[in-house]
Amino acid sequence: MKITVNGREVEVDPSKPLIAACHDNEVDVPNYCYHPGLTPVGSCRICQVEVQEGERPPRVVAACRTPVSEGMIVDTNSEAAHETRRECLEFLLKDHPLDCPICDKAGECTLQDYTYAEGQSSGQSSEPRQNFEKRKSLGDKIVLDQERCILCSRCVRFFEEVTxxxxxxxxxxxxxxxxxxxxxxxxxxxYQGNITDLCPVGALTLKNFRFKARVWNLVKKGSTCGECSRGCSVSVEVLRQGEVKRIRPRYNEQVNRWWICDTGRFSSDRANPEGRVPALLRGYSGLEACEVEDALDSVTSAYRAHDGHLLVVSPWVTVEEGEALLELAASLKTEPIFLSPTPSELKDDLLHTGDPCPNRRGLMDLGFIPKSPEEVRELLSTAETATLFGERIVELIGPEPLDELPTSLRLFLFDVSGIDAPAIAVHCGIASWVERGGTWVNIDGHVGRIQATRPAPAGVRQPLSLIEGLLAAQEAVQ
Amino acid sequence: MVIVKRKELTLAERLYIPEVLRGLRITLGKMFQPKSTRQYPEEPIPSTEVTRGQPRLAENEDGTLRCVSCGMCEIACPAYAITIDGHEIDRPIEREPERFEIDFLRCILCGFCEEACPKEAIWMSDELELADTTRKGLIYGIEKLKRPASALQKRIDYVKRINDRWRTFSST
Structure with missing residues (x-):
């Protein structure tokens, strides 16, 4: 179907409303209540555009509730359209508190954006502003500010239609x-967190992000969530190259569309671990800090001195690291194993698969063999040296079983944060998923890239560089 | 090549004493004239309302900060001298800076922060002196920055007056 938008003839999808036709053709139409993932209700009226159909005179309609028809002539910038938008903004701003300096949404608030765009900052009403509850807690994750709310009902429809x-x-x-x-x-x-992204103003805010940072100070990089094997596309947002302040969904038609689960969203709290160390080596008084090269030397000399090696990699290892680890497994003459914990009860019908292995498919395709934590523990009890490689491997095996391992086993741990188990001979810190780049393959075979959003702490190496260090030492021997 | 010809001294000059007396006359004459040297720092530099000294945070009468940590000054600062972290508080104004740091090694006293502030919270004071033995000591936190609004009143009145004048000009 063909329509004319702002004097340009465009091809549109007849199943979508007029506003979607405009957005698809890179014509901006303001919207608050309309969201491509929800049914349009036409409650905010900001999306009004001037439309001429056939011989009838042009009229102003709400673009989100108007279906497209053949030969429609649409003008989004006409004087009549702007006039109705300005009137609409006047109503929306009547009870809006305009506490933008305090509001967390400032900077990404569409009410702010379109008010600036239309230049309508004052109204004609002489009535006092109505006061509602400013800090209404909706459970342990979200706070509602009823004063800021413009009643677009996106949050209401999200719970009705998506969950x-x-x-x-x-x-x-x-x-x-x-x-x-x-x-x-x-x-x-x-899936509660999604309503804070949907909210076009600052009415719904996350408790863990509330007043923590100004959004324009956050550095945002596209990445992939690692909390389950769905591998939702996310945007990781970091303040001053330091803490990950929040994780938000990134639109991906094939995987997660506009949503992510709260497990993934609040993994931002876990993305800032304390006490990162470049390398620790077992000395007389326990694990002592050392140079990364010394730690790697100690590992490779142990590889030479012993037989019966075991290499277990974490399901958080990327495809690129997986390839290098396959080479390492071949040089150690051991089969490549990846840890595959049992799915958790978090599984649901929408996104979460319950399986805590973001790169299960990628590692399986490379030829890694999945083993449950119980099987890995058994293998650990028979091996002479064991190399545990990858983010969260300690957590996924369980710290207690590692604590009980005999000191005769030489355990080399490469993880973001370690534990002080007696069997650990070497612990090397590695860059976490927000500090390194790579590829994960999700359960349906979609490729998800992870991207370094902040630098790793001083001295902490990239996993790939550590594997290459080990491989170089192995090749020097052979 | 330049040949410098030395001036022949007259007899009076060669006698030396008259020239010494002429010099002493200037010295003694200056002794009784008013002094033009300022005894800084005992004698402070006079400041006016136009003086743009170091920025300071204004406090309300009840001792609370006016600042809501909106980050406008942080983003307006051309020298990246300001760092702010906010946190939630129980007052009706829900937000307050947890950390408000101005690095005076970076600050260029341009006054952009004062202009950017929507809450009349940061003002250029008449304090200009700045010295410390460490770099860390010159990064001022909230405790060192806050001043009662009354101490900054001269500047506040001046800026408001200028802004009002600008508004009447621009609206016509």
Whole structure:
């Protein structure tokens, strides 16, 4: 179907509303209540554009509720369209507190953007602003500011349509309408965080991000979530090259669309581990800090002195690191194993697979053999040297079983954060998933790239450089 | 090549004493004239409302900071001297800086922070003196930066007056 948008003839999908046709053709139409992932309701009226169909005179319509028809002539910038938008903004801003200096959404708030664009910052109303609750807690993750809310009902529709468990509603009538949970209960479920991304203003904010950073100070890089084998596309946001402040979904039609689960979203809290060390070597008084080269020398000399090697890699290892680790396994004459823990109870129908292996498919395709933590523990008890490689491997095997291993086993640990188990001879810190680049393959075979968003702490090496160091030493011997 | 010809001294000059007396007359004459040297730092430099000294944070009467850590000054600062981290508080104004640091080794006293502030919280004071034995000592935190608004009143009144004048000009 062909329509004309701002004097340009474009090809559009007849199943989508007019606003989507405009957005697909890179014409900006303001929107608050419209979201491509939800049913349009036309409650905010900001998306009004001037449309001429056939012989009828042009009229202003809400683009989100208007289906496209053949030969439609659309003008998004006409004086009539701007006029209605300005009137609409005046209504939206009537009770909006305009506390932008305090509001977390400032900088990515579309109400702010379109108010600037239209230049409508004052209204004609002489009524005092209505006061609602500014800090209403909706459970342990989200705070609702009813004053800032513009009643777009995106959050209401998200729970109705995406998770299919309605939890929020527009309560009250007329100007006293506000967002509330049913019976003032807390929000539940693993997808609550998405409503804070959906909220076009600062009404719904995350408790763990509230007032922590200004959004324009965050450095955002596209990456892939590692909490399950779905591998949702995310954007990792870092403040001043230091802490990961938040993780947000990134649109990916094939994998996660606009959403991520709260497990992935709040993995931002776990992305800032304390006490990172470049390398530790077992000395007389326990694990002592040393140079990375000395640690690698100690590992390779142990490889030479012993037989019966075991190499277990974490499911967080990327495809690139996996290839290098295959070479290492071949030079050690051991079979390549990756740790494959049992799926957790977090599995749901929407996104979370419950399987904590972001690169399961990638490692399987490379030829790694999955082994459960129990099987790995058995193998550990018979091996002479064991190399545990990759992020979260200690956590996935379980720290207690590692603590019980005999000191006769020479255990080499390459993990982001380690433990002080007696069997550990060497522990090398590695760059975490927000500090290195690479590729993961999700359970359906979609490739997800991870990207370094911040530098690794001083001295902490990239996993690939450590594997290459080990390989070089192995080749020098042979 | 330049040939410098030395000036022949007159008899009076060669006698030496009259020339010494002429010099002493200038010295003694200056002794009774008013001094033009300022005894800094005992005698401070007079400041005016236009003086753009180091930025300071204004406090309300109840001792709370006016700053809501919105980050406008941080982003306006051309020298990247300001670092702010906010946190949530229980007052009706929900946000306050947890850390507000100005690195005076970087600050160029341009006054952009004062202009950018939407909350009338940061003002250029008349304090200009800056010395320390360490670099760390010149990174000022909230405790060193905050001043009662009354101490900055001269500047506040001046800036508001200038802004009002600008507004009347620009609106016509």
């Amino acid at each position: 299919e468990k309605p939890q929020l509603t527009v309560a009250g009538l007329g100007s006293r309408s506000r967002i509330e949970t049913f019976g003032d209960r807390d929000l539940t479920g693993n």
